[in-house]
Amino acid sequence: MADRVHPAPLLPLSIPPAPPTDNSVAAAETAPLRSTAAAPGASYVVHVPKDQALRVPPPDRKLAARPARRRMLRRACCGACCALLLLLVLAAAFVGAAYLVFRPRAPSFSVTSLSVAGLLDPSPAQLDAAVRADNGANRKVGVDYLGGGEVSVSYSGVLLATGRWSAFYQAPRNVTLISMPLSGRDGVGVALTDDQRGRLAEQAAAGAVPLTVEARVPVRVRLGKVLRTWTVDVWARCEVTVDRIDGETTAANRGCRVKAKPLWWWW
Numbered sequence: 001m002a003d004r005v006h007p008a009p010l011l012p013l014s015i016p017p018a019p020p021t022d023n024s025v026a027a028a029e030t031a032p033l034r035s036t037a038a039a040p041g042a043s044y045v046v047h048v049p050k051d052q053a054l055r056v057p058p059p060d061r062k063l064a065a066r067p068a069r070r071r072m073l074r075r076a077c078c079g080a081c082c083a084l085l086l087l088l089v090l091a092a093a094f095v096g097a098a099y100l101v102f103r104p105r106a107p108s109f110s111v112t113s114l115s116v117a118g119l120l121d122p123s124p125a126q127l128d129a130a131v132r133a134d135n136g137a138n139r140k141v142g143v144d145y146l147g148g149g150e151v152s153v154s155y156s157g158v159l160l161a162t163g164r165w166s167a168f169y170q171a172p173r174n175v176t177l178i179s180m181p182l183s184g185r186d187g188v189g190v191a192l193t194d195d196q197r198g199r200l201a202e203q204a205a206a207g208a209v210p211l212t213v214e215a216r217v218p219v220r221v222r223l224g225k226v227l228r229t230w231t232v233d234v235w236a237r238c239e240v241t242v243d244r245i246d247g248e249t250t251a252a253n254r255g256c257r258v259k260a261k262p263l264w265w266w267w
Contacts, residue, residue, distance in 0.1 A: 102223045105137035106258055107170070111213050111240045111251045112177065114153075119160065119245045120197060124184035127153055127161045129213065131178045135170045142222040143170045146231065149217035153182055155200065155210070160190055165217045200245065207243040210254075214238075219260075234260045 115128035129151065135143055149165025161182035170176055184190060192200065203209045215236045221229040238256040242249040 098223060098227070102140045103138075104141045104221065104223070107133055107135040107137070107143060109133055109215075109236050109238060109256050109258065110253045111238050113249065114211070114240070114242050114251050115248050116242065116245045117247070118184075119155075119190055119192075119200065125160045125190050126184075127163075127182040129153065129163070129180055129182055131180070131213075131215070133170060133176045133178060135172060135174050135176075138172045140172055140224055142172055144220040144222060144228075145170065146218040146220065149215060151180055151182065151213070151215045154212045154214070155192075156196055158190065158192055158196065160184060160211075165215060169222075204245045209242050209245055211240050211242060211251075212237065213240060232260050234258060 110132045111129060112132050113130045116125070117127070118125045131151075133145075135141075145165065145168055147164075147167040149167075150162060151165055152162045153160045161184045163180045163182035166178055166180060168176065168178075200209065215234075217234050217236070218231050219234050220231050223229070236256060236258050239254040240251040241254060242251050
């Protein structure tokens with residue numbers, strides 16, 4: 001009689017691990033930790049959640065552009081200052097070289113004679129002045145006396161007569177005698193007070209009448225044959241004494257002063 005075979009029971013697909021006993025837990029707690037040092041040359045990738053990642057805001061373009069603009073402005077200012085300083089140095093060097101080469105000197109002025117008429121009359125005064133301009137101190141510098149200059153004669157602060165300065169060119173080492181007519185205001189006599197008239201008569205009797213001759217002349221200086229300066233006004237003031245007030249007189253100069261501020265290094 002054949003043996004009867006009974007089917008074996010089916011095993012479960014997965015068997016849950018048995019809960020550890022107290023002894024195993026204690027052994028795990030007391031077991032020494034293994035070294036987790038990474039091997040040399042190893043690399044790891046760490047994934048951080050997006051909500052926990054710290055983001056750095058991008059730099060502001062406006063704030064980043066400000067330092068660049070400031071640097072550009074500083075460079076431009078430094079360049080302009082250097083250029084201006086260079087121009088000033090070159091101009092000073094040119095003026096110094098021109099002064100050393102040409103040695104400019106101011107011409108001298110003096111009043112040689114005066115013809116006076118009508119100072120004490122009610123009619124306008126008439127004067128003829130002869131002025132001597134001496135440029136003998138300059139060897140390479142000429143003077144252009146331009147038109148539009150004025151000449152006046154006064155007594156004790158009272159204007160007697162006015163006239164025009166003649167336009168001409170004065171070469172180096174030249175002496176020029178300029179004769180110019182002067183007249184008072186049309187139809188108006190000299191406005192002298194009684195005291196001034198009496199003092200003028202006394203001084204004329206003594207042969208010593210003090211007069212002041214003033215001139216404002218626009219001039220331009222020629223340095224050699226090529227260089228010319230700009231036009232400036234030259235002021236000349238001469239204190240003279242005449243021996244009479246009714247005819248040709250001889251003027252005794254008591255000193256002349258010349259001023260021209262834009263050419264302070266020369267005049």
